[in-house]
Amino acid sequence: MKSFILAAAMSIGFMASAQAEEPFTYAFDGSFEDATFAVENAIVGQGLVIDYVSHVGDMLNRTGEDVGSEAMIFKNADIFLFCSAVISRQVMEKDPMNITHCPYGIFVMETDNGVTIGHRDYPDGSMQAVENLMQQIVAEAVGN
Template sequence: MKNTFIAGLFAASMAVTAQADTLSTVYDFDGSFDDAAFSVESAIVGRGLVIDYVSHTGEMLNRTGADVGSDVTIFDGADIFLFCSAVLSRKVMEADPMNIAHCPYGIFVTDKDGKVSVGYRNYPDGPMQEVQSLLDDIVREAVGE
């Protein structure tokens, strides 16, 4: 019984690890942070979507580090582009009004030690996969795939 319990705990911890590995999809960008940010902005706007807000998360983390007792530089640059699609948002919220929790949609650009990446948060199975597909298309375009 004890071995079964330990095996069950190990399986549960592996499931959590696997889930943590699937929180986001990230692609490398061959170029500068500014070029990646411009490419993401262009890919979003090029689909007729409006960027509601750009969160300059990297600047905020760097600016407030000392205030919270840290001298760690997490990112050299990090922005998150927030936007919605009226068509997809309506579709997924008609399927389940609680899909409002996923809006607005975000695509992030990061620069960590000279490695520039572009990605997005993964969404649950079901109607939100159509949004995830849109995000993947936008990111792939931005990174040149």
């Protein structure tokens, strides 16, 4: 029972620290489809493979009624998940616990306010190489 309580407390601590960081977000001047295409091309252009695309917006829209909500959070929202063997090895050699950040994700979302591309803010220090990669990919996708 003590192990369960400790694990639960640690999970809550990790969630609280993860929620404390604001993601990096960038407005995209174009459609959701153009933004997802730009993100996909920027990831692949870095020589990376997209492992999975999570269609979060579709899931939330599909399940809203089932969970008693009529709120439409996103018009569209996808998360592109991928990893870099080179950078992942680099950051995990510095700290094996950096495994908790892999795979890396870039999101594209569309709301009434427009289309946004972004990624989480990774911890300072040993995860800086990942954050640099994410910023390069997003900068390319938004046209900077």
